[in-house]
Amino acid sequence: MxxxxxxxxxxxxxxxxxxxxxxxxxxxxxxxEPRQVIxxxxxxxxxxxxxxxxxxxxxxxxLAQETVDKVMRFxxxxx
Amino acid sequence: xxxxxxxxxxxxxxxxxxxxxxxxxxxxxxxxxEVGIYFTVNGPTLLKKGVPETLxxxxxxxxxxxxxxxxxxxxxxxVKFYVCQPSLDLHGLTQDDLIDGVAMIGGAAFNDMALEADxxxxx
Numbered sequence: 081m082x083x084x085x086x087x088x089x090x091x092x093x094x095x096x097x098x099x100x101x102x103x104x105x106x107x108x109x110x111x112x113e114p115r116q117v118i119x120x121x122x123x124x125x126x127x128x129x130x131x132x133x134x135x136x137x138x139x140x141x142x143l144a145q146e147t148v149d150k151v152m153r154f155x156x157x158x159x
Numbered sequence: 160x161x162x163x164x165x166x167x168x169x170x171x172x173x174x175x176x177x178x179x180x181x182x183x184x185x186x187x188x189x190x191x192x193e194v195g196i197y198f199t200v201n202g203p204t205l206l207k208k209g210v211p212e213t214l215x216x217x218x219x220x221x222x223x224x225x226x227x228x229x230x231x232x233x234x235x236x237x238v239k240f241y242v243c244q245p246s247l248d249l250h251g252l253t254q255d256d257l258i259d260g261v262a263m264i265g266g267a268a269f270n271d272m273a274l275e276a277d278x279x280x281x282x
Contacts, residue, residue, distance in 0.1 A: 099186035103236060106189035130186075137161065137190040
């Protein structure tokens with residue numbers, strides 16, 4: 081278990097496939113205030129590179145991530 | 160803001176090719192990229208009223224989804240849809256035959272979009 085920030089919101093995309101986790105993440109982050117943190121949970125096998133690419137392009141940093149039993153979790157801060 | 164332009168030439172005869180450019184464009188929009196899809200050659204046949212609801216994007220197990228789902232996601236995320244008149248004429252279509260949310264452009268406007276885009280991706 082990594083040391084993780086307390087999220088302001090959790091977004092469960094487990095079972096969803098590309099592109100839905102990123103689409104849902106895009107919509108959810110627009111509803112946050114700057115510096116708030118969203119916890120994204122995903123099982124899409126492409127989620128790790130996809131979240132990294134999304135973060136790079138949108139400027140919203142991934143503060144922490146972990147994978148436990150094929151569930152990937154990303155703590156993402158709204159920039 | 161980065162810009163991507165997709166060119167979609169697949170039509171109702173190749174349902175397996177119908178959704179990919181649309182969901183890639185949706186993903187680009189989710190990455191805050193300004194993105195459009197130019198439907199040309201057979202592409203406009205996908206946008207004829209009634210087609211998106213009945214055209215099933217195939218899946219190996221027979222549990223495919225209607226194209227409408229992918230189109231609605233794209234439009235909802237702000238992806239712009241474009242067609243031009245000659246490719247409508249190819250199929251006997253007019254703008255009135257198309258679903259809502261499709262803009263008419265011409266070749267010059269398309270070329271200008273391509274020049275302004277960071278990348279043009281053709282299907």
